Amino acid sequence: MRSASDYPKGGAPISVCPVCKHEAFNDEKRELVMHEEMWRGQPIFLLRTTLYVIVTEALAEKIQKAGATNVDFAPV
Structure with a gap:
């Protein structure tokens, strides 16, 4: 799977590993809801x-x- 939606509300990465590009998120602020604008x-x-x-x-x-x-x- 190569396509992804935009980040959910509160889901922008708080850090990105410079080597592997793994993104860390603030799970308390991230909303797991798909909105049409995403x-x-x-x-x-x-x-x-x-x-x-x-x-x-x-x-x-x-x-x-x-x-x-x-x-x-x-x-959904």
Whole structure:
């Protein structure tokens, strides 16, 4: 997965490792909520700062029509 949303409210990194680029976050301030303004236009992407995969409704419908059995969709 190469695409990600913008940072959630309070989720901008407080530090970034200069070697591995790992980002550290303030978990107390970070909101794990996807807002429309965070979307960058991709049909599939990660909710930045998490491992949640987000897909558009149109892509979810195509995946369901293809008969995929290794995926579950939960509305957000």
